[in-house]
Amino acid sequence: MGLGMSRMMDENLKKQQEFMLLTQRLQLERQLAMQNLMRERQMAMQLATARQTFTYFSAFFVITTLGLAAGSIRRKQARLLVPVIPLAFVLAYQYDFAYGRLIQRARHEAESILDSNVELVAMPGGVPGFDELEKARRAQNKLAVLSLDVQR
Template identity: 55%
Template sequence: MGFLLSKSMDANLKKQQEFMLHNSRLQMERQLLLQNEMRQRQMAMQVAWSREFLTYFGTFFTLTCAGLTLGAIKRKKAAMLAPILPLSFILAYQVDNAYGSLIHRTREEAESIMSSEQQRLQLPHGTPTFDSIEKSRRAKISFSSILEK
C-alpha cells in the first residue's frame, strides 16, 4: 500500500514540477515581451524627440542662414557665412537621426561591438550575483544599525 501511495505522490510531484517549470517559462516570456515593448516605446520617443528638435533647429538654421547671408551681402564680408558650415553639419546629423538610417547604422555597430569586442562590455567587478548583492545589503544594514547607536 505504501509503495502505491509513494508512486502516486512521485507522479503528482513530477506533474507539479512540470507545471512550475511551464509557469516560470511563461512568466519569463511575458517579462521579455514587456521589456521589448518598453524598449520600442523608448526608441519611438527618441525618434519623435529628434523629429521635434529638427523642427526647431531647422527653423533656427533657416533664419540664421538668411540673416548671415543678408549681413554678408550688406557688409560685403564673405567671412560672415562661416558659421553656416558647422551648422549645416549639425542639421545633416539631425536629419539623419530623425528620418535617415542613423539608428540602423548604430544598431549594426552595436551588434559588431557585441560580437567582436566583448571585453569592452564587461562590468567592473563582473556581473552581480545574488551572493554579492546579499553581502552588500547585509553590510548596509549593519552599517545603518551602527549609525543608529
C-alpha cells in the first residue's frame, strides 16, 4: 500500500514539475513576444517622428534657400548661399533616416559589431549576479531608512 502511494506521489510530483516548466516556458515566451512588440512600436514611433521632423525641416530648408537665393541675387553676393550647404547635409541625413536605408545600415553594422567585436559592447564588470543585486538592494534600503530617520 505504501509503495503504491509513493509511486503515485512521485508521478504526481513529476507531472507537477513538467507543468510548472511548461508554464514558465510559456510565460517567458509571452514576455519575449511582448518586449519585441513594444520595441517594434517604439521604433515605429521614432520613425514616424523622424518623418514629421523631416517634413517641417524640408519646409524650413526650402524657405531659407529661397530667401538666401533672393538675397544673393539682390546683393550680388554668392557667399550668402554658403549656409545652404550644411543645411543640405542635415536635410539629407533626415531624409535618409526617415525614408532611406539608414536604419537598415545601422542594423547591419550592429550585427557586424556583435559578430566580430563583442568586447566593445560588454558590460564593465560583467553582468550583475544575484548576490550583487541583493547587496545593492540592501544598501539602498539602509539609505532609505537613514533618510527617514533624518527627516523625523
